[in-house]
Amino acid sequence: MLNKILKKRILIPDRVSELTIYAPHIARNARPGNFVVLRLTEKGERIPLTIADKDPEKGVIVIVYLVLGKTSALLDTFGQGDIILDLCGPLGKPTEIRKQGQVICVGGGTGIAAMHHIAKGNYEAGNEVLSVIGARSKDLLLFKPELEKISSKVFVATDDGSMGHKGFVTEVLLKCLKENPDVKEVVAVGPVPMMKAVAGVTADFDVETVVSLNSIMVDGVGMCGACRVSVGGETKFACVDGPEFDASKVDFDELMMRLNAFKPQEELSMELFKKKTG
Amino acid sequence: MTKKKKTKIKPRVSMPMRDAVQRGRIFSEVALGYDQNQAVAEAKRCLQCKKDTCKTGCPVDVDCKSFIRLVAEENFQEAFKVIKDTNSLPAICGRVCPQENQCEGTCKLGPTGQPIAIGRLERFVADNFYARNSCEQETGFMECILPDENLKVAAFGSGPSSLTLAGYLSARGVKVTVFEALHEPGGVLVYGIPEFRLPKSVVKREVDSLKHLGVEFKCNFVGGMSVTIDELFAEGYKAVFIGVGAGLPRFMNLPGENYVGVYSANEYLTRVNLMHGYKFPEYDTPVPKGNNVIVIGGGNVAMDAARTAYRLGASSVKVVYRRTKGEMPVRLEELEHALEEGIELEILASPVSFSGDDHGHLKSVLLQKMELGEPDASGRRRPVPIDGEVYELKTDMAIMAVGTGANRVLTQTTPQLELNKWGNIKADPSTGETNLPMVFAGGDIVTGAATVVEAMGAGRIAAREILRRLK
Numbered sequence: 001m002l003n004k005i006l007k008k009r010i011l012i013p014d015r016v017s018e019l020t021i022y023a024p025h026i027a028r029n030a031r032p033g034n035f036v037v038l039r040l041t042e043k044g045e046r047i048p049l050t051i052a053d054k055d056p057e058k059g060v061i062v063i064v065y066l067v068l069g070k071t072s073a074l075l076d077t078f079g080q081g082d083i084i085l086d087l088c089g090p091l092g093k094p095t096e097i098r099k100q101g102q103v104i105c106v107g108g109g110t111g112i113a114a115m116h117h118i119a120k121g122n123y124e125a126g127n128e129v130l131s132v133i134g135a136r137s138k139d140l141l142l143f144k145p146e147l148e149k150i151s152s153k154v155f156v157a158t159d160d161g162s163m164g165h166k167g168f169v170t171e172v173l174l175k176c177l178k179e180n181p182d183v184k185e186v187v188a189v190g191p192v193p194m195m196k197a198v199a200g201v202t203a204d205f206d207v208e209t210v211v212s213l214n215s216i217m218v219d220g221v222g223m224c225g226a227c228r229v230s231v232g233g234e235t236k237f238a239c240v241d242g243p244e245f246d247a248s249k250v251d252f253d254e255l256m257m258r259l260n261a262f263k264p265q266e267e268l269s270m271e272l273f274k275k276k277t278g
Numbered sequence: 279m280t281k282k283k284k285t286k287i288k289p290r291v292s293m294p295m296r297d298a299v300q301r302g303r304i305f306s307e308v309a310l311g312y313d314q315n316q317a318v319a320e321a322k323r324c325l326q327c328k329k330d331t332c333k334t335g336c337p338v339d340v341d342c343k344s345f346i347r348l349v350a351e352e353n354f355q356e357a358f359k360v361i362k363d364t365n366s367l368p369a370i371c372g373r374v375c376p377q378e379n380q381c382e383g384t385c386k387l388g389p390t391g392q393p394i395a396i397g398r399l400e401r402f403v404a405d406n407f408y409a410r411n412s413c414e415q416e417t418g419f420m421e422c423i424l425p426d427e428n429l430k431v432a433a434f435g436s437g438p439s440s441l442t443l444a445g446y447l448s449a450r451g452v453k454v455t456v457f458e459a460l461h462e463p464g465g466v467l468v469y470g471i472p473e474f475r476l477p478k479s480v481v482k483r484e485v486d487s488l489k490h491l492g493v494e495f496k497c498n499f500v501g502g503m504s505v506t507i508d509e510l511f512a513e514g515y516k517a518v519f520i521g522v523g524a525g526l527p528r529f530m531n532l533p534g535e536n537y538v539g540v541y542s543a544n545e546y547l548t549r550v551n552l553m554h555g556y557k558f559p560e561y562d563t564p565v566p567k568g569n570n571v572i573v574i575g576g577g578n579v580a581m582d583a584a585r586t587a588y589r590l591g592a593s594s595v596k597v598v599y600r601r602t603k604g605e606m607p608v609r610l611e612e613l614e615h616a617l618e619e620g621i622e623l624e625i626l627a628s629p630v631s632f633s634g635d636d637h638g639h640l641k642s643v644l645l646q647k648m649e650l651g652e653p654d655a656s657g658r659r660r661p662v663p664i665d666g667e668v669y670e671l672k673t674d675m676a677i678m679a680v681g682t683g684a685n686r687v688l689t690q691t692t693p694q695l696e697l698n699k700w701g702n703i704k705a706d707p708s709t710g711e712t713n714l715p716m717v718f719a720g721g722d723i724v725t726g727a728a729t730v731v732e733a734m735g736a737g738r739i740a741a742r743e744i745l746r747r748l749k
Contacts, residue, residue, distance in 0.1 A: 025499070025504050025505060026504060029503060029504060029505075029506070039461055043554070043560060043561045043562060044561075044562050045553065045561075045562035045563040045564075046461075046553070046563075070562060071562060085461075086461040086497070086498050087498060088459065088460075088461070088498035088499075088500060088504070089500070089503070089504065090503055090504070091500065091503060218545060218548055218549060218553070218563075219459070219460060219548060221459045221460075221500055221525075221685070221687050222525070222526055222685055222686060222687055223469075223525035223526060223527065223544050223548070223685060224527065224542055224544045224545035224548050225527050225529065225541075225542040225544070225545055226541075226542075226545045228529075228536060229536075230536060234531075235529055235531065235535070235536065240686060240687055240690070254536055254638070257537075257538060257637065257638035258536065258538060258638070260538070260637070261538040261566070262564045262566075265558065265559070265564035266564070268559055269558075269559050269562060269564070272559055
């Protein structure tokens with residue numbers, strides 16, 4: 001049945017899980033970089049989530065979510081056999097992938113899952129993928145085994161030093177760029193401060209840098225402009241013009257400010273949900 | 279018309295309204311509609327002119343004269359059939375059409391200032407007639423041809439143009455599937471026009487009657503993304519209709535326009551109407567709350583946004599418009615309602631920039647004073663900035679209602695479609711056909727933002743042509 005959850009895999013208990021959902025039309029047309037918008041109940045809101053993987057033959061897509069507020073917490077109560085009320089996609093412009101040689105894919109936190117689909121697309125296009133992933137500690141690293149299959153090397157950074165480099169992904173990225181002068185492109189997906197820092201690092205190198213932006217969305221099909229971002233001084237809608245943009249042109253501070261627009265309401269919603277579910 | 283005759287004409291029957299103070303803070307419908315006595319009395323004012331110009335004023339050719347006569351004779355069922363013969367959505371049209379520019383604008387009584395209230399009569403008939411089945415609702419006849427599963431037509435978008443097309447074709451034996459990107463069908467009727475002007479139950483009634491006729495609605499399907507035109511033809515669809523509207527909101531590219539607190543009217547209205555944000559936190563979608571709200575623009579959308587903001591508790595709502603009240607494109611009736619409810623006008627003013635606080639929240643707008651200059655190409659006097667005359671207005675929420683453009687999602691992914699320089703789809707006005715064979719288009723995606731009934735007219739033209747080709 002359409003939008004049925006066929007499999008749930010808990011990646012980090014109570015925090016991050018992966019859902020495999022039956023949606024053949026989305027699986028057939030989804031490209032790396034695309035996302036979906038979903039709604040869980042009649043009174044629910046619409047939230048965007050990146051498509052982390054797909055299998056058109058089985059008619060399934062894979063999404064990975066981080067429990068952050070009410071809707072993601074409610075989604076976390078869903079399991080195998082449950083049905084997502086509304087699932088709309090694929091949305092957004094797909095990643096521009098061309099055969100060009102070495103590509104570094106940087107992922108932070110839950111962003112690693114979204115980055116995975118892009119890394120896989122690069123691998124399938126014949127590029128050499130160097131993956132750089134980071135999280136607070138090693139238990140929070142996602143998709144490492146999957147990335148190892150398609151990357152020539154996976155570099156790890158953790159805040160607490162429990163695996164790989166102790167510190168930020170940007171430090172690993174800097175080293176990686178110095179050691180691999182032929183890198184053609186850097187793709188980064190993760191929290192806004194991380195993407196901003198990546199843009200700062202690559203600015204000193206002659207390398208194209210793309211980031212996937214996570215602005216607030218309502219419809220996801222270009223009719224409201226809630227997701228608007230400033231890119232090179234121009235207003236763009238992340239849902240139809242992006243979500244990927246040239247990192248050197250993105251106004252990250254504005255994005256950060258806009259992401260906090262509904263903070264008090266989000267907190268109230270979550271509080272009421274916690275009260276209700278105990 | 280002689281003076282003597284003029285005095286014989288009774289004034290139009292006024293329609294009951296909710297009191298301005300009582301309604302200004304709630305979302306219930308403002309205009310309550312005629313009762314039977316009022317409708318009959320109003321219908322009796324009609325002169326039954328030999329040359330019925332009212333019909334030519336209607337974009338879907340409703341035989342106004344005949345249905346009004348039937349109302350006067352209290353034969354409401356027949357009146358309904360006459361309307362339904364050419365208009366699929368009378369309960370909607372009777373409420374939201376700018377009748378003063380259409381049927382009522384061409385009424386012979388127009389010059390007296392008291393044209394027949396055709397819209398109100400249409401609404402009365404549509405609201406009070408109960409069809410015995412959905413087929414009768416659509417065609418006026420008890421039996422429709424069962425949709426032929428081999429005769430499949432697809433429509434992208436579920437706004438007024440596609441709904442009209444679906445009704446016309448399904449009642450004549452064609453299986454129609456409507457693909458809608460959002461989670462609810464209706465297009466602008468559900469996300470744009472607020473409950474206090476068009477109750478969502480009225481839209482639902484129309485959609486349900488189409489479902490009974492065999493029209494299939496597939497929500498969450500984005501034309502060009504979830505499903506492409508090529509895929510549909512490969513699946514055996516015989517024709518595709520594109521009615522995806524003009525949903526792309528315009529911004530003015532002013533400094534500070536991306537501060538938190540500046541919204542497009544589309545976003546604001548979608549959060550409130552489609553997502554029921556006015557019932558937050560019972561519903562999950564938050565709606566921005568403003569205390570001193572400004573709305574930029576002078577059309578119906580601006581007025582809808584302003585009245586919505588007032589209903590959500592703003593203490594002051596100002597509509598900022600660069601010309602004067604007389605040039606506003608809003609329907610007069612809606613403007614009057616807004617003013618009665620406490621909306622203020624800030625005319626001859628145009629925003630220059632927005633300022634915000636340290637958290638990026640909007641705190642004021644800088645406005646440029648304007649004066650009216652020479653008439654422009656549209657015949658309206660052009661607003662000209664008065665040198666150096668700028669002033670600051672304290673505001674914590676600004677809603678941009680300065681128009682919409684063509685939605686690019688479908689046209690971006692279907693590059694073979696021929697567009698004009700504004701990104702609208704080129705279609706033959708007499709058939710609706712695009713440069714791609716058996717691909718038709720109509721409504722705002724072809725004309726740019728226009729009226730509900732004009733979109734319906736386009737849906738009807740395309741439906742008629744598709745049927746002619748299929749049969």
